[in-house]
Each structure stands twice: as structure tokens, then as C-alpha cells.
Amino acid sequence: MRREEIKVCVMRVGGTNCDAETKRAFQELGVQAEVLHVNELVKQGNLLDYNVLVFPGGFSFGDYVRSGVIFARSLSVKLGKEIDTFVDEGRPILGICNGFQILVEYGLLPGFEGTSAYPEATLTTNVPQGFKCQWIRLKNENKGKCAFTSKIPAGKVLRMPIAHGEGRFLFPVEKEQQMLQKLVDNDMMVFRYCDENGNVADGKYPTNPNGAFHDIAGICNREGTIFGLMPHPERAMYWWQQPDWTRQKQMAQYGDGKLVFESLIDHLTKKI
Amino acid sequence: MKYRAKIEVSLKPGHSDPEGETASRLLKELGYAVNAVNVSKVYTILLEAQTLGEAKAKAEDMCKRLLANPTKDNYTIAVEEQK
Numbered sequence: 175m176r177r178e179e180i181k182v183c184v185m186r187v188g189g190t191n192c193d194a195e196t197k198r199a200f201q202e203l204g205v206q207a208e209v210l211h212v213n214e215l216v217k218q219g220n221l222l223d224y225n226v227l228v229f230p231g232g233f234s235f236g237d238y239v240r241s242g243v244i245f246a247r248s249l250s251v252k253l254g255k256e257i258d259t260f261v262d263e264g265r266p267i268l269g270i271c272n273g274f275q276i277l278v279e280y281g282l283l284p285g286f287e288g289t290s291a292y293p294e295a296t297l298t299t300n301v302p303q304g305f306k307c308q309w310i311r312l313k314n315e316n317k318g319k320c321a322f323t324s325k326i327p328a329g330k331v332l333r334m335p336i337a338h339g340e341g342r343f344l345f346p347v348e349k350e351q352q353m354l355q356k357l358v359d360n361d362m363m364v365f366r367y368c369d370e371n372g373n374v375a376d377g378k379y380p381t382n383p384n385g386a387f388h389d390i391a392g393i394c395n396r397e398g399t400i401f402g403l404m405p406h407p408e409r410a411m412y413w414w415q416q417p418d419w420t421r422q423k424q425m426a427q428y429g430d431g432k433l434v435f436e437s438l439i440d441h442l443t444k445k446i
Numbered sequence: 447m448k449y450r451a452k453i454e455v456s457l458k459p460g461h462s463d464p465e466g467e468t469a470s471r472l473l474k475e476l477g478y479a480v481n482a483v484n485v486s487k488v489y490t491i492l493l494e495a496q497t498l499g500e501a502k503a504k505a506e507d508m509c510k511r512l513l514a515n516p517t518k519d520n521y522t523i524a525v526e527e528q529k
Binding site: 346 | 461462463467510517
């Protein structure tokens with residue numbers, strides 16, 4: 175597939191945000207990207223015209239009940255068959271922040287045995303409590319399975335911002351070690367919170383900003399085609415989005431967020 | 447028949463409850479001898495069903511599909527017929 179043929183759908187509902195930034199990031203890299211409201215996709219029946227589906231950040235449906243669950247359940251009713259086909263055909267799906275919460279509530283992540291009927295994990299209230307909006311560091315722990323980090327060397331430290339109040343990734347307490355092992359064994363672990371030298375946070379705040387189990391910031395499914403992360407790569411795309419650009423004499427044109435989008439495009443352009 | 451289901455969704459024991467801990471801390475500052483605060487959500491749902499059993503089964507399904515996440519939540523259901 176040629177780069178300019180790739181079509182990305184950024185799915186929007188009331189309460190989503192950063193949809194415009196996500197679209198712009200993809201367009202910057204030469205692929206087609208559109209922001210579409212879920213009702214528009216239902217009406218047109220054209221979700222399968224797209225090669226990539228993105229759930230952007232925000233507070234879909236006001237975060238009522240639990241973050242992401244209303245969008246997830248509504249989606250399974252309205253577009254469940256199309257989503258199943260999307261997943262079965264290995265078309266990539268990205269969930270950023272609220273999008274990650276949606277993927278977990280839908281049962282698409284972690285998806286140890288494929289899409290689960292009920293969520294196998296949760297992204298819940300931060301510890302310490304409160305909405306956190308800050309730049310953090312992430313360590314890429316993926317060994318090559320995740321389509322969204324294929325161009326990022328294992329162990330590389332990235333800088334991205336977070337903006338969430340419910341980002342504490344948890345497995346059921348009684349199964350957490352067993353599920354963590356599965357995550358590692360199947361190369362589904364992607365990003366962990368770390369310090370600037372690449373030492374993982376080991377649960378310590380503020381390096382781990384939300385109390386996430388095992389410092390988990392992003393995971394992928396067993397095929398590596400569905401990826402969810404709490405940080406916002408689309409807000410770390412350009413030099414002028416970096417927090418220290420006024421203090422630097424010279425900066426690279428792009429931020430670390432670009433690597434996520436570029437990796438995905440690389441993955442798709444290598445596909446026949 | 448009309449039924450009223452009262453569903454309480456609470457955190458499983460052992461899960462940290464930052465909202466409860468924050469409320470507990472403040473209640474102590476206000477001078478109350480509080481040992482712990484646990485936060486839960488209550489949904490009162492009016493629904494139609496043929497029997498009480500069917501109403502309970504529907505409420506159970508609602509918890510599994512939407513209202514509770516089995517990773518962190520417990521829930522209790524109380525259903526009564528509405529006159």
C-alpha cells in the first residue's frame with residue numbers, strides 16, 4: 175500500500191478532543207485522514223473504507239458511568255460487525271487516552287483471546303487522585319510486535335504529555351501477575367512510565383503519574399494491530415508543542431509523538 | 447409488570463479508593479472520628495419485565511454489560527415490583 179493511499183478515520187462523538195491534532199499529525203506525514211462523527215459512519219455505512227481507525231482523547235459522553243464505557247458499548251451496538259471485520263482483517267486501531275479507555279472497555283485490549291465480552295482490565299481513578307496534565311517519559315518495551323512502535327528501538331525513552339484523571343491501568347488483583355506474564359510473553363507490553371534515564375518508575379509518583387500497575391502506559395493486542403496508550407502522541411508531534419521550546423536554541427523539527435504515527439505508516443506501506 | 451431495580455456498584459475490597467480517602471481525610475479535618483470512607487454509585491432503574499426473576503436477570507445483565515467493570519467493581523441488586 176502506498177502512503178498516499180492510506181485512509182485514516184478519526185472517530186468523534188460528543189466530548190472527544192484532540193481529533194483535529196490527530197488528523198493533522200497523519201496528514202503531515204502524507205496520508206489521508208478525516209474526522210468523522212460516529213453517527214455519520216453509521217449513516218454512511220463506510221467504516222470499512224478506511225485502513226486505520228483512531229479513537230482520540232477527551233471525555234466521551236462526559237465520562238459518565240466509567241470513562242469510555244458508554245462510547246464502547248454504543249459502538250458495539252451500532253458498528254459491532256464492522257469493528258469485528260476491522261479487527262479480523264488486522265486493520266490497525268489506535269486509542270489515545272480516552273481512546274485507550276474505550277478499547278479496554280470494549281474488550282479489544284488486552285484481548286488475550288481475541289475480543290472479550292467483558293473488560294479484562296480497567297483504567298481507573300489516578301493515585302494520587304486528581305487530573306494530571308504534565309509531560310512524562312515513556313520507555314518502549316515492545317520487541318517488535320506492535321505496529322505502532324515498529325520504528326522505535328526497544329528501550330528508547332520518549333517524551334509525551336498526559337492529560338487524564340483516570341489513567342491507572344489495573345488487572346484484576348487476583349490475576350495481575352498471571353496477566354502481566356501473558357502481556358510480556360506475547361510482546362503486548364508497549365510503553366511504561368520511566369525517568370529521563372530510562373529507569374522505570376517502579377510505581378513511584380510522579381514518574382508514574384497515576385499509580386498504574388507495573389508502570390503500564392500503553393499496551394497492544396496479541397497481533398500488535400490494536401494499540402492503546404494514555405499519553406498523547408499527537409500533542410508531541412511538532413517542535414512548538416514541546417514544553418521547553420522557548421528555552422532551547424535549536425530543536426528538532428518533530429517531537430517523539432511522530433514516531434508512533436510514522437511507525438504505523440511504515441507498517442502499512444510494507445503490507446502488500 | 448413494572449419493577450424498580452436499585453443497583454449499587456462499589457469498589458472491590460483491596461482496590462484503592464482515592465475519592466473515599468480524600469473525603470475521609472477532610473472529614474477528619476472537620477473534626478469527625480472517621481475510620482474509613484468508601485464511595486459507591488447507586489443506579490435506580492425503572493424497567494418492564496414479565497416476572498421478578500426476569501427483572502433480576504435483566505438488572506444482572508445491565509451490570510455485566512455496562513454498569514460494573516469486573517476488574518474493580520462489585521455490585522448488589524435489589525428489585526421490587528412497582529405498584
